[in-house]
Amino acid sequence: MSTLLDISNIDMVFPTPKGDFTALKNVDLQIKKGEFISLIGHSGCGKSTVLNVVAGLYQATSGGVLLNNKEVNAPGPERAVVFQNHSLLPWLTAYQNVELAVKQIFNKKMSPAEMKEWIEHNLTLVHMEHAMHKRPDEISGGMKQRVGIARALSMQPEILLMDEPFGALDALTRAHMQDSLMEIQDELNNTVIMITHDVDEAVLLSDRIVMMTNGPSATIGEILDVNLPRPRDRITLAQDDEYNRLRSSVLTFLYEKQRKVETISTKVTNKAEQPHKNSAKVDVA
Template sequence: MSNTHLELSQVSIDFPTPSGPFRALNKVNLKIDQGEFVSLIGHSGCGKSTVLNIVAGLHQATEGGILLDGREVNEPGPERAVVFQNHSLLPWLTTYQNVELAVKQVFRGQKSRREMREWIEYNLDLVHMTHALDKRPDEISGGMKQRVGIARALAMQPKVLLMDEPFGALDALTRAHLQDSLMEIQAQLGNTVIMITHDVDEAVLLSDRIVMMTNGPAATIGEVLDVNLSRPRNRIALADDTDYNHLRSQVLTFLYEKQRKVEPINPKKANEQQKKAEVA
């Protein structure tokens, strides 16, 4: 029996360009179960953010569509919270107020003021940020801002957490800390997560499945790798683990042999390539 939670079905998208429509994604199919952690990996410009933005409801698929618990998704909603690479906190609000804004939006009329306060603090505690409730974004570090962004997304109690390179702008140590926090939180809350990453180790460490995308134009899913490593996962123990290293090398092979990055393409050339691909 399948318990598909989120389904991408034949998702294609054409972006308008001066030289005609540009097919960024072509027939992307993916089924995700409740509580699954899925990473999207692929070369720059292949269409990872576009996939995420379609699931978020920020872009409309030209063909195909998204089903969440059997219902079609075509606009943004709080049940699909997004965390971007660069935090999108409001600079004039404190840590607490940034999370409060989202909580009020989602839970107005459902939670009392006290319940809201407890819920905001609970989520900031999950990311270890209760010590900086009254600080504004410019008074905390990049990693801390990212933590607040994650707390804000979690506080919306989303069915699906969408993360677009959430740790991409952080140094390696902070990144490792946040990966560990995210694994703990996910173990506790069982969120369904789609995370985009460029980092092979991050993908293997965090994911249940790694979805590897082909290069564009008309990018699609090339291969899907199951990551059956037991949880909780420990980065140090895994460094010497044969299964871990095998998975890692499968992703590397996909990226650097099967989908070797071609030079950046200009839209005109891309359209020519696309036409060729369609003929073939």
């Protein structure tokens, strides 16, 4: 299968009052149509920066992003973003929030009747047909996030970008949202890039888990293939040896390999900063 999205050796450098800060260094990743990719790593490892570059909100300092062999240099409807905050307009109903996106993309391509059918279809897809005429303050946090996903899907994006979309939800609601997302991807075969801090979520949902090294100059440390059969059931997987092996691999990367990097870096820094009475040369082991 050919590459849909090519993240090609991107660096991201931000100017600061104390000099340039290199957030990303040589991030290289190719993603195929229909893949579910999770980005995971410690805070400050550049996950959101990668997502923002793909979304066209940032321009990489070097390297670039190609979608269907076309350069990504600005936001576009082919890349819809779902944030941790639902970002719904509070004075509009769920239906009207989705309608805004549909009118923006399909105003000259669909009749009013077709738009109405399409809006209702996407709200039904996320199990919100019963509350489509309620405002955000009349529905729960999980329901708001479902509307946000429906709004993104209604744009028919080639790639769905999700920045910790379930991070603010309680555990039970989060599990329901994960199940819904798996159902949607199974039906639509859409390509998803999701940021998460949840190891179990990454293994449950992903085809590949991209593990980021600690920043600054963060990059891809390891990529883990998740070859668990679909559809996936969390209860069954809890006893699955391969699931637990994958889970262990991610935990080992995050809490042993990256912790070790931090420890070594701290020792080097501390030793370099110690005064040496007999020599001006700092010998770092």
